[in-house]
Each structure stands twice: as C-alpha cells, then as structure tokens.
Amino acid sequence: MNKPQEIVLAEPRGFCAGVDRAIEIVERALQKFGRPIYVRHEIVHNTYVVNDLKSKGAIFIEDLAEVPPGATLIFSAHGVSRAVQDEARARGFSIFDATCPLVTKVHVEVAKLAREGYEFIMIGHKGHPEVEGTMGQLDSGIHLVEDLADVARVQPAQTEKLAVVTQTTLSVDDAAEITAAVRARFPSIREPKQQDICYATQNRQDAVKLLSPQVDLVIVVGSPTSSNSNRLRELAARLGTAAHMVDSADELRAEWFDGIARVGLTAGASAPEVLVQAVITRIKELGAVSVRKMSGIEESVKFPLPKGLKLDAATGLELAERSPETGASSG
Template sequence: MAGEILLAEPRGFCAGVDRAIEIVERALLKFGAPIYVRHEIVHNTYVVNDLKAKGAIFIENLAEVPPGATLVFSAHGVSQAVRREAEARGFQIFDATCPLVTKVHVEVAKLAREGYEFIMIGHKGHPEVEGTMGQLSEGIHLVEDVSDVARVHLRQQDKLAVVTQTTLSVDDAAEILQAVRERFPQVREPKQQDICYATQNRQDAVKLLAPQVEVVVVVGSPTSSNSNRLRELAERLGTPAYMVDGAEDLDPAWFEGRSQVGLTAGASAPEVLVQGVIERLRALGATSVRKLDGVTEHTRFPLPMGLGDKSMAEVAAERS
C-alpha cells in the first residue's frame, strides 16, 4: 500500500474503561498484590495482561478468592447473587462497574419495585447482560433480535419496560426496539437511551470514516462487544473491515492496491495499540496520517470511596 491513514475521532478508551483500570491499579498500589478481579476488568487482551503482570488475578468463581482478599468487580457489572456472595465471603470489595451500566441496574431495581416486567435487548452470555438480568430473580426477558420479540411471554401486560446493553449497535438496537414498540405499545422506554455515549460516538465516527476509505481496521479484542460492532458497521457501510488485537495481527494482503486506510479502536483498546498499528502500516507503505473531525469527550467518572482521595503518586509513596 501507499497513501494515507485516516484516524477516527473519538476512538479508544472511554471514561468507564479509564475508571475501571484505574481502580485496579490504585488497589494494587494501596493494598499490594494480589488483587482479585471478577471477570476481565475490560475486554482487552493487552490491558488484562498488563494488569496480570502488575499482580491482578482474574477469576470467574468467587471460591477462587481467599478470605479477606481485595476483590474488584469488572466494568461490566455483576448480578445481585454475585454481590451477595462476595459480601458473605467477607472480601474487601471495590466496584468498577461502569456508572452507565449501574444506571441501568438502578432503573431495573426501581421499576421492579413498582411491579414492572422487563425486556432486555442484548447478547446472551455477555457479562453485562448477565449482570443486568441478574438484578432480578424473574420477570426480565432477553431478546437478541427482532424474531425474539415475538416469543416473549409476559405475566401481565400493564407494566413493561425495556432496557438495553450499553455496547450494542445503535442501528440494530433501534430496529429491535421498534419491534418491541409494535408488539407492546405500552412499553416504557428509558428517558435517555441505555446505549452509552462512547459507543454512540465511536459508531458515529465509523459512519464518517468508512465511506472515505478502502479498508477499515478496528483495534479491539474478539471478546469486546463494542469493537465487534464497529467492524460490523464498517462492513454494513460497504467497506471491508478487520479487527485486530494489535499490529502483529495485520495482514499485508488486506492493503494491497488500497491507498486509503481507516483506523479506529474500541472503547477498551488503549491508544498504544493504535500507535503500534500506525507504525506497522507505515512500514507497509503508508505515507501520512490524518485525524478526522469528531466529538471531543470530556466525561470523567469518580472513583469509589477509599481509592480516589489521593493521587496515584501519593498512594505509591505510602506503599514505599
């Protein structure tokens, strides 16, 4: 290849991912290794391996965590059952659930007390979906596509609300939501959509990017829902697209005869990986890099009590 790399804006880390990683890093500095984390803190191989090297241990079963240990819940959130078990086992708990996921949990709990049933739009088996559905013991129905909507059986018709996984395709979710509205006209929708600002912004950036290039590269891990949605979106817009964990995954054949390459990154992919891909593309013949215009994100979420009251340098000094 020879030519230009176009960079999507915004791309990469969102506020929820920044916060989750900082919680683990601060816990390691304050309490020392090991710090246990239930599930991958965010869905990115590089981030998880980096935290493992610093002393984080990632587990799925709380029985793997010794009594009295420090435990962090991942950014995706957990069910009430997991929360109760962790408290019963006496762990010191820090919750790295993204505040935008917590907002959905709070809404579910509030409306459930008012007698509502729920339809959740999301992907079966994704930890965020398991966490949100696990806020209730019954009365929440998962739909993954339009055809699932026809199969929902409610206990009662009067009170129904819909919630959404925060990292879905905006367009797919809108199509499913329309099917829900048509079948259940009385459905209560969130005041603001559940799909998070970062997911929306990164998808909007790909909609701007894809028509201007001949191939799109998305930096993200296979388990990352929002990264997968970016790749699918570019392809839906008619541009070949590939998702890579890092520069080593690039195939030179993708770029043969193509002079315009688009580059973005999912919300859990660090910028260092994007820069590595740029270096590799330069080695393959790219001659320039141009940033597209896009939304500037200023969102920042507070850290949990006990972790956010001092700078990282002060916490490190206390340990030394």
C-alpha cells in the first residue's frame, strides 16, 4: 500500500494562553513553596502534562478533604464552583487560582447579571468541570442545555430576564446552532457582548476547517478528557476527512496510513508541542518525507500570573508587582 508522503501542520495548534498560565502557576508554586502542591482536578486535560507535574511534586485531588491543613492549593484552569472556593477558604489553604481568565469572564458575567435578577441558559456538556464551575457560581437559576432537544424542553421560571452563556471549549458551529434555537424560543434573551467560546478554540477549529479539505487524514493530538480536542476530531470528520485523536505517538496505528498521501496534524489547546513532534517522528517512520506548516493566525495572547507567583527565573526570588502587560509570561 502507498505510504504517507507529506505532513501538513495546522496553525495555530496546541497550547493556548490559559493553559500556558495554568501550568506555569503549578510549576512556580512548586519552585517557590516546594513539594507537594495540591491541585483540584487535572490542571488541564492532558495526560502527559498531568504526569509531568506529578513527577515534579504536584498532587491532583478531587475532594478537598484530601488536602492537609495549611497546604498550598491550586484551582484548575476549568474553574470551580462557589462552594469549592468557600470550602477551600474555610479549610485555611493557601490558594492560587489557575482558572482561565476567559472562564473567569463568564463567571463574572453570571454573578453580575444574577444580582440584576437574571436566570441563565448555559450551553455545555453535562459533567464537564468548566460547566460545573460556571453553574456552581449560583445556587439556582442556571439551566443546562446540551443540544436542540434540551432547548425545546428547558423551562426557566421567567423569561423577562434571561441570559445565555456558553462553555468556552464547544464546537463553534454546534454552539451557534444551539444559540440560534435558544434565541428563536426566547427572542428577548440577553447574549454576551463577546461570544464565550474562547479565541483559541475558535482559531483551532478554523484551522481544521482549512486543513481538512487539503489532506486525506487528520490526526488530532489530545487526551480523551479534553473537550476542545474532541471537537477538533469531530469537526474534521464532519467535513468528510478521516480523523483520529491520539494521546501520544504510541497510539498511532500503521493501518490508518495505508493509501494516505497527505496527513493533517493538529493539537488541542492542552496538548504540548513535544507530543506533536513525537507524532511527526512516528509518521515519518511510516514513510512521510516532508512537513509543511499551513499559514494561520499567530496568537500573541498572554495572561498575567497571580500575585505572589512572579518569580525571577534567574534568582528564584519573587519580583515586585509588574503591570499585566509586562508581568505575564507564557513560560
């Protein structure tokens, strides 16, 4: 059978600013306070990243009862409910919040509108930690819809003050379709000034839309728990291109590449570039002879670190506060 000739790299792919920041928060906390550092939930949804941080001294927990008094605790990039925040404070932990600022933006909007008497419809996946964190900002008044059927069934207590919010890592197209259905059923619903789906999710999906028609097969590097990685694989398949998602190069199967001339390669926002390079090496072993990078958006977003974690890389000493513009580092 013919073997692959060319690998085409999607641009952008891999780490986003929120993931960069979350990982750096854990690494700097370890550097400053020593091991162990406790992290509620996987800091980001990637097996390699989590195992790497475990080896450095991070302990990932779901129940705050597993954390000893006085320990340093980090909230994951997905965000947590008010109940978890309150419990963590009550237990006296030293807390650093690695919630992605774009998720925090949704939390702030929910809190603000709730004070004005709004109820909410949230578009998202049940059980995802980001959804649990956002819905957990309020005791009640947020109704989750996962699909069009849910939109038809949802029964808010009132419709005069109703707003819609979205999980940040959804399929852009699915979210638009569900939002349109919500708008049709509740014409006066309030929508965010800027869409909740984050720039990185949008950019990676747009890149796959450009990539898929040019290739015979799409490989997405990402972990099974990663929402945005799953959406990339689904999108490629929906566009008619065979697509597989792998957690590492070890999961690639030689038979996928039989009769394939051109392989498209991308990575979810929580997948590190080291895994992409390992996949490239493996596909080259299967016969690929060239790698071409698509042109695409160059992301320059950086988010500042929390106070108390801005270390000078050379000395390990804490820096004086810098402005957000200069204080952020993607590490």
